[in-house]
Every structure is written in structure tokens, then in C-alpha cells.
Amino acid sequence: AQKVTQAQTEISVVEKEDVTLDCVYETRDTTYYLFWYKQPPSGELVFLIRRNSFDEQNEISGRYSWNFQKSTSSFNFTITASQVVDSAVYFCALTSPLTTQGGSEKLVFGKGMKLTVNP
Amino acid sequence: DVKVTQSSRYLVKRTGEKVFLECVQDMDHENMFWYRQDPGLGLRLIYFSYDVKMKEKGDIPEGYSVSREKKERFSLILESASTNQTSMYLCASSFGGSYNEQFFGPGTRLTVL
Numbered sequence: 001a002q003k004v005t006q007a008q009t010e011i012s013v014v015e016k017e018d019v020t021l022d023c024v025y026e027t028r029d030t031t032y033y034l035f036w037y038k039q040p041p042s043g044e045l046v047f048l049i050r051r052n053s054f055d056e057q058n059e060i061s062g063r064y065s066w067n068f069q070k071s072t073s074s075f076n077f078t079i080t081a082s083q084v085v086d087s088a089v090y091f092c093a094l095t096s097p098l099t100t101q102g103g104s105e106k107l108v109f110g111k112g113m114k115l116t117v118n119p
Numbered sequence: 120d121v122k123v124t125q126s127s128r129y130l131v132k133r134t135g136e137k138v139f140l141e142c143v144q145d146m147d148h149e150n151m152f153w154y155r156q157d158p159g160l161g162l163r164l165i166y167f168s169y170d171v172k173m174k175e176k177g178d179i180p181e182g183y184s185v186s187r188e189k190k191e192r193f194s195l196i197l198e199s200a201s202t203n204q205t206s207m208y209l210c211a212s213s214f215g216g217s218y219n220e221q222f223f224g225p226g227t228r229l230t231v232l
Contacts, residue, residue, distance in 0.1 A: 009159075033218050045209065045223040052218060091162065095217045106177070107221060111161035 002027045004094050006110035013082055014118050021077040021113050023092030029053075032096035034068065034075045035107070039089040051075060082117045089114045122146070123224035125210050131230045138197040140227050142210030148222075149215040151193035153177075153185065156207040156226070168193055169215065200231045 003026040013019050025034065036048040049059065051068050059066045063080045079086050092110040126141035144151065152167040154177075164177030166185040174185050182204060186194045193212075197204055207228050211221040 035220060037223075043207070043226040045211075045221075047220040047222070050218065050220055097217050106164060106167065109162040111159065 002029075002032075002094055002096070002108045004092050004108050004110035006090075006092055006113045008113045009111070010114045010116070012116040012118065015083060016081050017117075018078060018080050019082050019115065019117075021079075021090050021092075021115070023075045023077065023110060025073050025075065025092070025094045027094060027096060029096040032094060035093040035095075036066065036075075036077050037091045037093065039091065039112070041088070045091065048077075079115075082115075084117050084119055087115060087117045123210055123212055123222050125208075125224040125227050127227050128225060129228050129230075131232065132197075132200050133232050134201060136197075136200050136231075138200045138229065138231075140195040140197075140208055140210075140229070142193045142195070142212075142224055143191055144193075144212040144222070145191065146212065146222070147190065148212035149190075150213045150221075151187065152211040152213075152221060153183075153193065153195045154209045154211065155179070156209055162209065165195065200229075202231050205229060205231045 005024045032053045034051045037045045038048055039045045049066055056068050065078045067076045089112045091112045093107045095107045123144045132138050150169050153165040154162045156162050163179050165179055165183050166177050168174045168187040171190050184196045207226050209226045210224040213219045213221040
């Protein structure tokens, strides 16, 4: 069975601090995809990044960076110099072609981590 | 831009009522999904659909049904609402293929009294 664990449920930081959100996954599939989504207070989940299992390159996008390590089954997300607008719930998710049922792809989500950035 | 809209942001219903939650997407996505989100439980998949008139049960389908008569519209139906169905309901859509991200609607917060 596929599983995503976000051990931290809630983190509170002060603006400009760096913060890392942990994500550990379990899958027996060799081909899989990992995602991070952001859910701001408005409620709508927003896609941030996708990474496939064959691409272990880390990625940086502005203040956001992602560290994918197959050896530890982790896909951690770091926000550098956090800002108040980063306050949201962040979800890590996993899917693979083998989880398909009838052609549709199921995402397995972690329980989410609430980040509060205080001014 | 992809847009997923849901018929209501907030809804209050009474126990036993039949409730319809509507979701519409404008990007010709094959897949559509209904989730519910509860504190401490994250997102749980209720039903999904990979084509018109096709549907598959997710992880928690009990007490729910769905309808997809047109590609752009996916409806979630609570046949007889109960208080334990008070929750945030999120609709999503995506192109086929597990590598494709899902696009989410703003959610409907349903309260069943």
C-alpha cells in the first residue's frame, strides 16, 4: 500500500526564518510521482511541484526548494526567508501508474502540515 | 488558466435531506475527483471519474454517490445527509496520466444540522 507521512502537524515561525517541511513516503512501485500542494486560508489547493521517481535532482524556485532522496524515501520542502504569505497548510502527495483503477489516477495525500509565519 | 468551480462555498442542510454538490471544470480534463477534508485526517478520496458516466469508489464512498453526465461536470450526492458528513468538500480535475497534477476548486463547507 502507498503511504505518505508528514510527521509535523503544525509549525510556527517568525518571518525571515527558514523552515523545512518533511515528507516521507512508502511505495513498492519503481515508477511514481511526488507532489507538493499549498492550501492557503482561502481553501483552494494549489499545485507547487511534481517530481518523478527517476529524477533525484533537487529543485529551487525562488525561495522554495525541494530535496528528493530515494535512499530515505523523502521529499522535503524548504522555504527560505519565510514570509507571512507562506502561511498555509502544505500537503505532500504520491501516485503511481500502478494505483490506477479503470484509467484514473489516485493521489495519496499526507495529512498536511500547517505553517504559520508570524510578522 | 484552469478553473474548477464548485456550486457553493458554504451550505447548511438538515439531517435526512438530499444534498447535491456540483463541480465544473473548463479544461476538458478526463479525470474528476471528490475529496473530503477533515482536521487531522487530511484529504480523503470519496469518488473519482475517469470519463463520462464512469465512476470508481475511493476510500470513503459510504453515504455518497456521484454522477457524471457531461465531461465538465461531476456531482456529489448525499442521499440522506447525516451530521457526520459535516465537512469541507473539495473537487479536483486532471488530465489522464498519473504524472499530471490535479487542479482543485475552492471547496464547499457543508454543515449538516
